[in-house]
Amino acid sequence: ILNVEQSPQSLHVQEGDSTNFTCSFPSSNFYALHWYRWETAKSPEALFVMTLNGDEKKKGRISATLNTKEGYSYLYIKGSQPEDSATYLCAFPPGTDSWGKLQFGAGTQVVVTP
């Protein structure tokens, strides 16, 4: 089982502040990196699937960057709002032939307080 690590485990953010957190993954045999948002009482929802080194993706106030050479991805939330409160998961398939076999990190829980 490959090791996908997320840090920090949890974050408390004031409304309006920006924040970021990390997903680390093995850099060898990289294929893709997935980011998901999981709100309480809802299903996990895909944010991004990133494949290229240096890639940057954006969805509203949330953006992500990818460094495949050093094995990390950052997720940024700009101007946090209470509705951004969720657990953010990253996931990594071990290779092209195993693209369906996602290894998930334990997640970063973000709590945005008004």
Add this chain to the structure above:
Amino acid sequence: DGGITQSPKYLFRKEGQNVTLSCEQNLNHDAMYWYRQDPGQGLRLIYYSQIVNDFQKGDIAEGYSVSREKKESFPLTVTSAQKNPTAFYLCASSISKGEQYFGPGTRLTVT
């Protein structure tokens, strides 16, 4: 209204009984997945299927079985051989290698 449905939302069983969790999708996705979540851990893959009539073991397949007879359906059976079956189970689907779409989950309690 396309999506993934899982039923039931809560399921209670006695130890030693097999139980089948339902997962249905109408998104026309080829690939389907079963995950398990335990407190403090990430999602762990139980089984996945990339195409009808074919499936592969994930990281924690022991004590579970699946079938994929139809594109829309991927039921998971938790057998009596699974030592710690109490958990939250999530089903997902995807178009080949893309993002996964998740169902609402089934919380299984075995006593």
